[in-house]
Every structure is written in C-alpha cells, then in structure tokens.
Amino acid sequence: MICSYTCNFTFGSETEVAPATQTKLQISKTLSDALDKRNKNVGNDRNKKSKSEGYRSLYNEKWYKINSFPRLYYHYELVCGLEKRLKALRSSPTCALKGAERVQLYLAGEITEETEKLITSMKDEPVKYSLREGQWSVSALIYFQSENEYLSTIEELIDSIRPAVWTKAFIVLNQTIRPTKATAESKYPLLYRKKKCVREALNSLLEIPLKKIIQGFLEEFNRGSIRKEEMPEVWNECRSILSQMSPEGNSRDEIQIPETIKEFLFQRSGIHGFGIWERSEFRVFIGNDENIEQLNSELYKLSPEFFNIMSLHIVSGEMNIHRYVKQGDKVYLDKNCDNSKASYATAGALLKDSHGQDEVYGLTCHHALAHEKQIVYIMSPQTKELSKFGECLYSDTEPFHDFAVFQIDKDKQRNCDTTFLNRLENPCNVNIYEGPIPANAVVHKKGATTNLSDGRIMSSEFYYKLFANRSEMFLVSSIDSPDHPFSAQGDSGSVVFQHDRSPDQRSVSALGLVTGGINEVRDESSTEALNSTVCLRLNKALSRLSEKKQLDLEFKKSRRTSSSSDESE
Known part of the structure; x- marks a missing residue:
C-alpha cells in the first residue's frame, strides 16, 4: 500500500510497544546481521562506499526532542494542560506524559542529510542517547529505499529483526521507483519521498499515546468514574482536543x-x-414576558428539519455583555491621565496593504477607537512615557460591529514587528478563515492583559439583539481553570486563531477578534456562558473595511514558512 501524497493514511491496528529489556547492543547486533544478509542479496557492499556517497550509516538510532515535531508538540502541550487541570480536580490522577519529551527513531537504508530532512524541518540536533527515562512510548523504523533495491529485500530485512524494537516500520520509496503490483501488496506502509507525506505518517503514529490518554479520560466519563455534571468543561475539552487531532477535525x-x-x-x-450552543443545541434568550410554550411551537413550525438536528433550549432571563477597555504589547487611548490608569486595548495584529504599499496598520475594536483621527499612543519601556504611535483610520459605526483600524506613523513603523506568532510562539503564516466557525474547536489568542490563552468554541454562531446586532459573532470559553479566563479587560482587539493540522504547523486560521465578555447570566441553566468571550468574525470585518475604505489588508508572510518549495514537497 502506498500512502498518497494527500496523506490519507490507514495504519490498521496499533502495535504494542516493544519491551525496554532489549539492550542497545542486542538491537545493533541483530540489525547488523540482517544488514550483512541484505548486502549479499543486492550485491552491493555499501559499507565500503558510505563515505564517498555521503551515507552516514546503514543504521542509526536517533533521539529527537519532542519540539522537533511541531504538530506533535502542539498537541502534547494541549494534553499536558488537560492532565494538569484534571489533576487539580481528582485525588490521585496518573500523569502519563510527565517528562516524556524525547522521541526515538531508527533510520536505515539510504541515509543522507537530504533524507533526514524529510523527517523534520527543525534545526535542533538530535539529543544524545541516555537513560530511557523521558522516552516517548512509540517509535518508528524509517527505511529509505535506494535506487536499485527491491522491496522484497527490504521487507525480508525488517522481518528478520525479532523482536521488533519499534512500534511501526515505514518504507520511503526512492524517487525513481514506479508503483507496481509489489508495491500495492507491501506489508509495510510505503511513503512517497515527500516531506509532507513522511511527516504526516510519522506525526500520526507519534500522536497515538496522546489520543489514548484522552480516550481513556472519555471512557472514565462514560463509565461514571468521572461525572460529566461535575466537570463539564473537562469533558468538552477532551472532545475538542480529540477533534483537533483527528485527520478530518472539524x-x-x-x-x-x-x-x-x-x-x-x-x-x-x-x-x-440566540445562537448555536456546542454542536447540538439552539438557545434563545428571552425576557420574562415572553410565552415559552408559544415561542417553542412557532420555532418548530418554522424549521422542523433544523430542530430534528438541534435541541431547542429557551432561556428566560438576560445576558449582559461588557466590553474590554479598562483603566489601566498595549495601545493607549488617552495621554492626559495618569499612566497607571490609562485606558488601553490590544493591537490584535499588525498588517500591511495587500497592494504593495509600505504602510503598517493595527487592528483593534470600535469601542476602543470610536472616532476616526483619534490618536493612539504607546508607552516607552525605558521612560514609561506615552508617545504618539498612530491614529484611527477606520472605526465601524454599525452597532456592535466592533472593529477599528489605526495607521501607524511612518517614524514608528521601523520599530514594528509584523510577525504573527502561533500557540507555540513560532512565526507562522495566517489565513483569514472564510467558512462556518467550527463548533467546539480549540482556539487561542494573545492579548495585552491575559497574554497567551487557550479556549474552545462554545457557540459557533451567536446574535445579541440588545445591541441591534445582525453581524455574526461566536463565543469562546476558556479551557483553563476558572481563575484564568480566555480574555479579560484590555484584551479587546486580540486575534482569535486556530492551528492547522499540518505536521510542521506552518500556518494558523484567523477566525475573529475579541470584542468583549459575558459578565452576567440571569439563568442557572446557562451559567457556563459566564466569563465566556464574545468575538467578531474577522473576515466580515475586513470585508467591510475594503468596502468602506477600499483598503485590503494582509498578514506578513513568515520567513519560516514562505518557501514554496518546502510547501510542495
């Protein structure tokens, strides 16, 4: 079976991890004997030619830091946070991931610097072999086929190593090999010699322990060992992370x-x-004078198909939303007051004109910059004095279309870093998300008050009529402890983004901007909405900017991810 370039892999049953009793010496001897047999079969003593052809070795045991695999590391961080929160809620949890931050790989066949680059783009040197403490619980053999090497010979070699010390073996085909009946019937997964294909296969294998941990937590919920009623946020977080890790995701x-x-x-x-809640509930917030039974009947008649999928929950009571500007990398709105009490908001991102102009612009909210030409200030880290940074170019006046853009002064632009950082705080490319907001997805933001925080989509489509709002919003709840909300006052304007599913984590999708938070819910059936964050769709805000000001903004292309050749391989 050849794994396609689109990397839709089928791994079959998960192999048990080999016992750690097999010593490194025994492993090397077993493989060495098998390699001698291989050399005789193909009539090519590659040991003698290894230096002239640039081969490092016919067999290498490598140890990599876990952050050498960005997608694995991103999911590892999410699951570690989940374990930490569960530890605080349970008496004696198991910390399965504690210290497991080194990945062991076995490389064989045509090993060169170029073939090793197929495994990871990170420049960190593999960590040296040491104690098995901290070892990741799955490993892989990656065999790079040479030009004149038969698949049957490689399979015979792999079969001869008993017991297998790796969880799974992959064969990376030589570029000159064309698919045949033999390749279609291979007992080991075959990978094209492309970065995307090799890394997708490897990351999917290495993520198995993380999936098992989350599935174990969900099984405890299903058995009643952990009660959903007592930990609803943990239950939802488990499902969100597992969805993030699945190939199809949301x-x-x-x-x-x-x-x-x-x-x-x-x-x-x-x-x-009103709005969609989680994936299966439609909520309507009403005043005390509304007739619930009548409203319920009228809604069902309007769209019976919709309510066959979504359960209807009518909430009697009000929901109050406050906006995030408070007395207190920030943009300040008033130079004439005490600096310690100056109002500020967040410059969610710095963007440039997509038509090639050199101007730099910042994104924030209308309730922070309510008028065009309003001055924006920044504070000097040395003197703590406020100085002019730019001025408001556009502030949307439609009620609750809470969006504003300020233009940065020419003399300040050289000090601006327009790079966008992802959850791992690595530079990345940014795609403006155009589709329906994915329900229950894991998202992140970096704000001036709460810095980097993790959340999940609680309501993928939400409308709040008290602000005459017809612009589509969505709600985000924190997946951290109640003491660490997703956002707070001063975070207005933060960009809410979602990681992609590529092995190298090259880009994120910008979903929206933080505009405020829910600070009061007058109904006990919707208390989980308390302290959730209200977000405006970014694609719609930028479309209105283009329509009103004929200004099209774009994010900076990251140096780390802008290589077209790296993307295509």
Missing part, C-alpha cells in the same frame, strides 16, 4: 441557523439573543 459541514428563524427572532421585541 471539516464536516457545520450546521447554520436558517434565515427564516433568524428573521423571525430579530423581529420579536422580547428576544435578547
């Missing part, structure tokens, strides 16, 4: 609110807000 068609229902609810004066 790619399935997202359910959207029918236009007939939206128009009906917008026209009713007693409706405060």
Whole structure:
C-alpha cells in the first residue's frame, strides 16, 4: 500500500510497544546481521562506499526532542494542560506524559542529510542517547529505499529483526521507483519521498499515546468514574482536543441557523439573543414576558428539519455583555491621565496593504477607537512615557460591529514587528478563515492583559439583539481553570486563531477578534456562558473595511514558512 501524497493514511491496528529489556547492543547486533544478509542479496557492499556517497550509516538510532515535531508538540502541550487541570480536580490522577519529551527513531537504508530532512524541518540536533527515562512510548523504523533495491529485500530485512524494537516500520520509496503490483501488496506502509507525506505518517503514529490518554479520560466519563455534571468543561475539552487531532477535525459541514428563524427572532421585541450552543443545541434568550410554550411551537413550525438536528433550549432571563477597555504589547487611548490608569486595548495584529504599499496598520475594536483621527499612543519601556504611535483610520459605526483600524506613523513603523506568532510562539503564516466557525474547536489568542490563552468554541454562531446586532459573532470559553479566563479587560482587539493540522504547523486560521465578555447570566441553566468571550468574525470585518475604505489588508508572510518549495514537497 502506498500512502498518497494527500496523506490519507490507514495504519490498521496499533502495535504494542516493544519491551525496554532489549539492550542497545542486542538491537545493533541483530540489525547488523540482517544488514550483512541484505548486502549479499543486492550485491552491493555499501559499507565500503558510505563515505564517498555521503551515507552516514546503514543504521542509526536517533533521539529527537519532542519540539522537533511541531504538530506533535502542539498537541502534547494541549494534553499536558488537560492532565494538569484534571489533576487539580481528582485525588490521585496518573500523569502519563510527565517528562516524556524525547522521541526515538531508527533510520536505515539510504541515509543522507537530504533524507533526514524529510523527517523534520527543525534545526535542533538530535539529543544524545541516555537513560530511557523521558522516552516517548512509540517509535518508528524509517527505511529509505535506494535506487536499485527491491522491496522484497527490504521487507525480508525488517522481518528478520525479532523482536521488533519499534512500534511501526515505514518504507520511503526512492524517487525513481514506479508503483507496481509489489508495491500495492507491501506489508509495510510505503511513503512517497515527500516531506509532507513522511511527516504526516510519522506525526500520526507519534500522536497515538496522546489520543489514548484522552480516550481513556472519555471512557472514565462514560463509565461514571468521572461525572460529566461535575466537570463539564473537562469533558468538552477532551472532545475538542480529540477533534483537533483527528485527520478530518472539524471539516464536516457545520450546521447554520436558517434565515427564516433568524428573521423571525430579530423581529420579536422580547428576544435578547440566540445562537448555536456546542454542536447540538439552539438557545434563545428571552425576557420574562415572553410565552415559552408559544415561542417553542412557532420555532418548530418554522424549521422542523433544523430542530430534528438541534435541541431547542429557551432561556428566560438576560445576558449582559461588557466590553474590554479598562483603566489601566498595549495601545493607549488617552495621554492626559495618569499612566497607571490609562485606558488601553490590544493591537490584535499588525498588517500591511495587500497592494504593495509600505504602510503598517493595527487592528483593534470600535469601542476602543470610536472616532476616526483619534490618536493612539504607546508607552516607552525605558521612560514609561506615552508617545504618539498612530491614529484611527477606520472605526465601524454599525452597532456592535466592533472593529477599528489605526495607521501607524511612518517614524514608528521601523520599530514594528509584523510577525504573527502561533500557540507555540513560532512565526507562522495566517489565513483569514472564510467558512462556518467550527463548533467546539480549540482556539487561542494573545492579548495585552491575559497574554497567551487557550479556549474552545462554545457557540459557533451567536446574535445579541440588545445591541441591534445582525453581524455574526461566536463565543469562546476558556479551557483553563476558572481563575484564568480566555480574555479579560484590555484584551479587546486580540486575534482569535486556530492551528492547522499540518505536521510542521506552518500556518494558523484567523477566525475573529475579541470584542468583549459575558459578565452576567440571569439563568442557572446557562451559567457556563459566564466569563465566556464574545468575538467578531474577522473576515466580515475586513470585508467591510475594503468596502468602506477600499483598503485590503494582509498578514506578513513568515520567513519560516514562505518557501514554496518546502510547501510542495
């Protein structure tokens, strides 16, 4: 079976990890004997030619730091955070990931610097072999086929090593090999000699322990060992992370609110807000004077198909939203007050004109910069004095379309770093997300008050009528402890983003901007919405900017990820 370039892999059953009793000496001797047999079969004593051909060795045991595999490391960080929160809620949890930060790989065949680059793009040198403490629980043999080498010979070699000291073996085909009946019937997964294909296969294998940990937690919930009612956020976090790790992720068609229902609810004066909750519930927030039974009946009649999929929950009571500007990398809004009490918001990102102009622009919120030409200030880290940084170019006046753009002064632009950093704080490319917001997805943001924080989409489509809002929003809840919310006052304007699923974590999708938070819910059935974050769709905000100001903004291309050749391999 050849794994396609699109990397839709089928691994079959998961192999048990080999016991650690096999010593390094025994492993090397077993493989050495097998390699001697291989050399005789192919009539090529490559040991004698290794130096002239640039081969390091016919067999290498390598140790890599876990951050050499960015997607694995990103998911590892998420699961470690989950374990930490579960530890605080349970008496004696198991910390399965503690210290396991080194990955062991076995490389064989045509090993060169170029073939090793197929494994990881990170420049860190592999860590030296030491004690097995901290060893990742799965490993792989990666065999690089040479030009004149038969697959049957390679398979015979791998078969002869007993017991196998790796979890799974892969064969990376030589570029000159064309698929045949033999390749289609190979007992080991075959990979094209492409970075994307090799790294996808390797990351998918290495992520198995993380998936097992989360699946174990979910099984405990299902058995009742952990009660969902006591830890609803942990339950939802488990499902969100597992979805993030799955190949298809949140790619399935997202359910959207029918236009007939939206128009009906917008026209009713007693409706405060409504939206999709999680993946399976539609909530409507109403005043005390509304007739719940009548509203329930009318909604079902409008779209029975929608309510066959979504359960209807009508909430009697109000939901109050506050916006994040408070007395207190920030942009300041008033130079004339005490610096310690100066109002500030977050410069969510610095962007440039997509038409090649040199100007630099910052994103924030309308409630922070309410008027065009309003001055924006920054604080000097040395003197703590505020100085002019730029001025507001655009502030959307439509109620609750909470978006503003400021233009940075020419003399300040040389001090601006327009690089966008992902959850691992590595430079990355940014795609403006255009599709339906993925329900329950794991997201992140970096704000001026709470810095880097993790959350999940709680409501993928939400409307709040008290602000005459018809612009689509979404709600994010924190997946950290209650003491660490996803956002707080001063975080307005932060970009909310989602990691992609590529092995190298080259890009993120920008979903929206933080505009405020829910600080009061007058109904006990919706208390989980308390302290959640309200976000505006970024693609719609930028579209309005283009329409009103004929200004099209784009994120900086990251140096680390802008290589077209690296993307295509």
